[in-house]
Each structure stands twice: as C-alpha cells, then as structure tokens.
Amino acid sequence: MYADFHTHRPKADALVSAREKPGQGLWSLEFHPWHLPASFQMPGEAFFHDLRRADALGEIGLDRLRGPDIAVQIRFLKTLLAAAGEAGKPVVIHAVRCDAELDAALRDFSGNVLIHGFRGSERRLLEHLAFGRFVSIAPGAWKKYAGLLAARGLSGIGLESDDTGEDIAAICLRAERETGISGWAELCRENFLRFIGKAGEK
Ligand SMILES: [Zn+2]
Numbered sequence: 001m002y003a004d005f006h007t008h009r010p011k012a013d014a015l016v017s018a019r020e021k022p023g024q025g026l027w028s029l030e031f032h033p034w035h036l037p038a039s040f041q042m043p044g045e046a047f048f049h050d051l052r053r054a055d056a057l058g059e060i061g062l063d064r065l066r067g068p069d070i071a072v073q074i075r076f077l078k079t080l081l082a083a084a085g086e087a088g089k090p091v092v093i094h095a096v097r098c099d100a101e102l103d104a105a106l107r108d109f110s111g112n113v114l115i116h117g118f119r120g121s122e123r124r125l126l127e128h129l130a131f132g133r134f135v136s137i138a139p140g141a142w143k144k145y146a147g148l149l150a151a152r153g154l155s156g157i158g159l160e161s162d163d164t165g166e167d168i169a170a171i172c173l174r175a176e177r178e179t180g181i182s183g184w185a186e187l188c189r190e191n192f193l194r195f196i197g198k199a200g201e202k
Pocket residue numbers: 006007008017059162163
C-alpha cells in the first residue's frame with residue numbers, strides 16, 4: 001500500500017524519473033532543468049515518441065541556482081508543458097526560487113501537476129494546493145507543516161524518496177511519527193493514484 005511519488009531508482013509502486021523506461025515502476029520521462037543546453041532547441045522526434053510511452057513527464061522545471069539562463073529554462077518548460085498537455089500526461093516539477101515564473105508557465109497547463117521535493121513556506125504550500133497541484137514533501141520538511149496538515153488533512157500531499165535510497169515505507173512511518181498525523185501511507189497512495197490518473201485501480 002505504499003507509493004513513492006518521486007525516485008530515480010527503479011522499484012515497484014513508484015513513479016521513477018528516468019531518461020529511459022525503468023525495469024520497474026511507472027515511468028516519468030526526465031528532462032531535468034540542470035541538464036538543459038545553454039540555448040533553446042526543440043526536443044527531437046525521439047522525445048515525443050518516448051513521451052507517448054511514458055506515464056508522466058518530469059522532472060522538468062526551473063532552477064534559479066543551477067542550469068542555463070532562466071529565460072532558456074522558461075522556454076524549455078513551456079515547450080515541455082505544451083507537449084505533456086497534448087499527450088495527456090501529468091508532470092513532475094522541480095522548482096527552486098522561481099515561484100512567479102513557474103506560476104506563469106503553468107497557467108495554460110490543465111493536466112495534473114506534482115511539485116516534488118517541497119520544502120518551502122506554509123504560504124507557498126497552500127498556494128500550490130489552491131491551484132490544485134499535488135505536493136510531494138521532502139523528507140523531514142513535513143515537521144514545518146504539521147499543524148497545517150493536521151487541520152486540513154493530507155489531500156493532494158505525497159511523499160518521496162528521490163535519490164536517497166530510503167524505503168518509502170520507512171519515510172511514511174517517519175512522517176507519521178514526526179507530525180503526529182496518522183494514515184500517511186494510505187492517503188498518499190490515494191493521492192498518488194489520483195495524480196497518475198489511475199484512481200479507479202488499487
Ligand atoms: Zn529527483
């Protein structure tokens with residue numbers, strides 16, 4: 001009953017971010033802002049072919065501290081969001097210090113959005129949720145939102161192991177212990193299936 005919203009290591013019950021289809025888990029086609037070229041170039045036919053086979057697109061996004069000039073990142077992001085919209089795929093977003101630019105880029109995207117590795121302010125968490133985005137909280141950061149989440153519940157919230165290698169079951173238990181909120185594993189699983197568009201399955 002576990003679901004890992006974001007990892008780079010192939011495993012079952014996880015959305016695995018990778019350039020190629022992983023041996024296990026659901027596939028999110030990675031197009032990381034850190035690894036973009038210095039100037040914009042249209043993704044090739046191979047990308048569009050892979051996107052049709054993938055379960056999601058990402059991580060994609062914006063990073064003020066790493067990768068090419070932010071204007072180049074924005075151009076890539078808009079192109080990738082348009083492709084995901086056309087293919088009907090949800091997206092996994094990496095975002096560092098670019099709230100306004102991200103909100104602007106997402107304005108025309110109507111598919112499901114996951115903000116991964118979230119460790120921002122309570123105010124920003126509420127903004128993401130108000131936009132209908134899913135938010136996967138970085139391990140440990142949940143302590144900051146314990147009061148808020150106890151009051152509003154865990155709808156739209158997820159957990160992830162990213163590249164830590166920690167087991168998602170252990171992460172769920174840690175979140176439960178450190179927030180005093182029960183049911184993380186089940187509720188995150190429900191949110192995961194909704195995000196990925198398989199809410200009818202178990
Ligand atoms: Zn990652």
